[in-house]
Amino acid sequence: MIKVYAPASIGNVGVGFDVLGAAVSPIDGTRLGDVVSIEAAESFQLECLGTFVSKLPSKTEDNIVYQCYQRFCEALGKPLAVKMILEKNMPIGSGLGSSACSVVASFVALNEFAGKPFDEQKLLVLMGELEGRISGAVHYDNVAPCYLGGLQIILDMPSVISQTVPAFDKWYWIMAYPGIKVSTAEARKILPSHYAKKEIIDHGRLFAGFIHACHTQQENLAASLIHDVIAEPYRKQLLPNFDKIREQAMILNAKAMGISGSGPTVFTLCDSLHDAEQIAKMMKTDYVQNEEGFVHICQLNTKGASLID
Numbered sequence: 001m002i003k004v005y006a007p008a009s010i011g012n013v014g015v016g017f018d019v020l021g022a023a024v025s026p027i028d029g030t031r032l033g034d035v036v037s038i039e040a041a042e043s044f045q046l047e048c049l050g051t052f053v054s055k056l057p058s059k060t061e062d063n064i065v066y067q068c069y070q071r072f073c074e075a076l077g078k079p080l081a082v083k084m085i086l087e088k089n090m091p092i093g094s095g096l097g098s099s100a101c102s103v104v105a106s107f108v109a110l111n112e113f114a115g116k117p118f119d120e121q122k123l124l125v126l127m128g129e130l131e132g133r134i135s136g137a138v139h140y141d142n143v144a145p146c147y148l149g150g151l152q153i154i155l156d157m158p159s160v161i162s163q164t165v166p167a168f169d170k171w172y173w174i175m176a177y178p179g180i181k182v183s184t185a186e187a188r189k190i191l192p193s194h195y196a197k198k199e200i201i202d203h204g205r206l207f208a209g210f211i212h213a214c215h216t217q218q219e220n221l222a223a224s225l226i227h228d229v230i231a232e233p234y235r236k237q238l239l240p241n242f243d244k245i246r247e248q249a250m251i252l253n254a255k256a257m258g259i260s261g262s263g264p265t266v267f268t269l270c271d272s273l274h275d276a277e278q279i280a281k282m283m284k285t286d287y288v289q290n291e292e293g294f295v296h297i298c299q300l301n302t303k304g305a306s307l308i309d
């Protein structure tokens, strides 16, 4: 049986709306992400398990894994007789790239099963298409890091969709999910359709500055440029006490804090394990709203989607 783990990801990373994403995994070895397994069967079957199985659509046809299967067979030009098992370990509507995890794990598993007919670029195009069906617009900032790992800049060019940006190995990414749901499609609808000249200039300055600081390995400069002028001003109202939580995180030596994807998960950056533990403790008491919420101290996952035993 082929088994693929696809990790959680941070869309936007606070400074690159729709064009920057990072894959992260908890330092304690927890598999934060989905797992998809595949094996030969008489006809197509989908079985769903995992912590968040009860939150999945009840109809198989509405599950994105089924839609990936259909789209893969269409691209292949023939049906595959397989059983797929989805372990849904990621909360839905969390800002952790939950649908991307299912999409990436499904396509990687299907491609392995079929003898790798499609290359990385083709698979990314398919992943972006399926992610777009869910959120209402094609954006690669979850699927690209989830598939390829690390910090990814989305170029979306015919010959290259995404490339790796050098990041900072000692950064800790504290991921705090409050346990409430924010739909990506809804969180996109509340954004303005036009931005003022000042916001466009600020966005260009901050995003270009961040990428420059990564390439020149200026850690403090990079962190200080993580400032979201595109989505955060409109989305923070969907998150519990966002401004107050950021103030508390900064007092505890955070280098930056922002909304992960469309939220409600927030990511906080710091460069020592001691600070990460203090921030995680604060997030658990002040940001998590119910028993479904959680906090993980993570680091970049540079492997992306991987085959597991």
Ligand SMILES: Nc1ncnc2c1ncn2[C@@H]1O[C@H](COP(=O)(O)OP(=O)(O)OP(=O)(O)O)[C@@H](O)[C@H]1O
Pocket (backbone or CB within 6 Å): 011, 055, 056, 057, 062, 063, 064, 065, 086, 091, 092, 093, 094, 095, 096, 097, 098, 099, 100, 102, 134, 135, 142, 182, 183, 184, 185, 261, 262, 263
């Ligand atoms: N396997 C699946 N995993 C996750 N969501 C699925 C899956 N299959 C279908 N869906 C549907 O896709 C939608 C996912 O919503 P949404 O994009 O808001 O979540 P998300 O992927 O967790 O968001 P984000 O990218 O911000 O983390 C929900 O309506 C959900 O029912």
Ligand SMILES: N[C@@H](CCO)C(=O)O
Pocket (backbone or CB within 6 Å): 011, 012, 017, 018, 019, 095, 097, 139, 141, 142, 184, 187, 188, 231, 260, 261, 262, 263
């Ligand atoms: N870039 C997307 C990510 C969604 O997870 C958004 O912010 O809408």
